[in-house]
Each structure stands twice: as structure tokens, then as C-alpha cells.
Amino acid sequence: MMIHQREDHLGLSLSLSSPAHRPSSSSSPLQLNLAPSMPTPSTPPFNLFHKKETSDGYILDACRVETRSFLKGIDVNRLPATTVDMEEEAGVSSPNSTISSVSGKRSLERSENGNGDDLLDCSRGLINSDEEDGDNSRKKLRLSKDQSAILEDSFKEHNTLNPKQKLALAKRLGLRPRQVEVWFQNRRARTKLKQTEVDCEFLKRCCENLTDENRRLMKEVQELRALKLSPQFYMQMTPPTTLTMCPSCERVSAPPSSSTGPSSTPVETPRPHHSGSSHHRVAFNPWAIAPAGHRSFDAVPH
DNA sequence: CCAATTAGATAGCTTACGTCA
């Protein structure tokens, strides 16, 4: 599999080329060597491009999971108070961290700065703060694996937060309360969407089953009507199933002597549910179509 | 708080091109 790391790691080169000037021997792309001040980590397992289901049923790209695990311990949302820590962490940056967003404007800004030291200013909790960045472009942050795990655990306990819980969680995660709030909102939305999909699938199957059943019943009705409307066939044949039914217990049984023809398949195997012949028997003609919900039996005392 | 929407990040695919046997 072909793997390329276009915007990986700030120490690598950035290729700038217009579509009209595809890389060729004559027009090579502009190569910007962007401050290899940061040690590039060993290549993460990007070749694991298979889907993976998370504990809550969501599908994640395995490579993302892998990358996040690669990021383990990196809290890019941490507030800049822990400068030393972040400098340590900067050495293991990854394409999935916010500071990897080197495309476009930001990358150019960074190249102008000449090194990657200012990356650390992009501590996640402050990235979109109003007092920062003059440009109005919102920067997308990515929660770390640990942060996501903690948030997920918290969500499992209670899918809504009271202000106190929100503050505590925000403090624990090094995020702003608003970020925690937004995360819970989005998480609830995802849960709802997922449930809607499941419900939809269930209803779809129900509809299919009912459609099949309806088709089958319609066909049966058609066949039965055709038989009823053909007098020759109808008159010549003995009632196909001279079934008897006990009106008290509504059990149907075939005549004891009939062993051939359609009547040989009784609806229900006669069982000695009554002692002797104590129960009344009712002739049951299944060929007589009755309106739905109305059983038309010719009561024949016996 | 929810619903709808926006937008950044990234995986994965395709395509063009260069290199090499």
C-alpha cells in the first residue's frame, strides 16, 4: 500500500504546487524545508487501514486509533501553564494532533516563523479562544485518546452534566467548560443518530416482512376465490376438508375416515381433548371465504 | 439543551509521472 505523509510532522518538507504544474522533471514543486527542529517520530503504523469498532459501537479507522495510541500521553489541550511538559511532548507530535494542522495558512505562518517552537502556543484549550488569533478561522482541535476515554466514561455514567460536574471534568481534562459541554451535546447527538439508524433498520425489516406476508395472503385469497368461482370443480369435489370443530373448545379435527385428498391434511391433529363424543362438532369448510374477523361455520350437530 | 450546519483533519482511492529492470 502506498503511504504518504503529506502534512506529517513539521520538520518535513512541504510541497507546494498548482494543479496546472504537476510535478515533473521540468517543473519541480517548491520544496520548503520547514525547520527540522523537532525529532520526527518513527513512522506510525499508517498501513493499518482497517475499520475498528469502538466500545460504544462507533467505527473508527484503525489507523486513527493507532495514531491516537501513538499520541498517548500527549495532551494537546493542556493549558500553556505546563510549558515544560509540553516541550517534552512536542517531541512526539503526530499528524492527528492539532498542531499538525500545517496546511494552508498556518503552515505558511509557521514557515515564516522559521521554527516550530510556536507550535506549543496552540494548546488545545485556547486555540479557539476569542482573545487569540486575529484571523477568524476556527481551528479544529482533536481530543487526545485519554481525554476521549475520560469523556466517554463520564458519558456512560450520565449523559448530561450539571454545572458542577462540567467544571470538574473540564478541570480534569484541561479543557474549557464550554468544550466539555459541546462534547456532551455532540455525543448525545451521535447516540441519538445511532439509535435512529438502528430503529430505522428494524422498521425496514418489519416492513419487508409485512409486505411479504401481505403478498402471500393476497395470493392465497386469489387462489381461493378462483376455486370458489369455478362451479364444476367446486361441485364435483367433496368439501376439501370436512373438518369438524368443537364449538366449545374450537379445536378442529379431520373426519376419521378421510385419508385422501386435501382433507388428509388436517389443520390440527385430532386429539382426545374431550371424553368420548361429548362435544358438538361443527363442519368447517375452509373454502368458504368469510370476511375478515368473521368465522362462518355451518353448525352441524352430531 | 437540541437541531442543523460549518469546517478542519484525515483516510482512502485514483491518476499521472518517474525510475528501473
Next chain:
DNA sequence: ACTGACGTAAGCTATCTAATT
């Protein structure tokens, strides 16, 4: 010189999700 295999880079699309409205 031609050809097929292979690697690489770039473009594009789909998806996820943080953030906004």
C-alpha cells in the same frame, strides 16, 4: 527504444467530529 512493474506525489471524496449558529 519499448514495456510493464513499482514507487511517489497530488488531487479528490467521504467520513468523523469539534465548534458555531
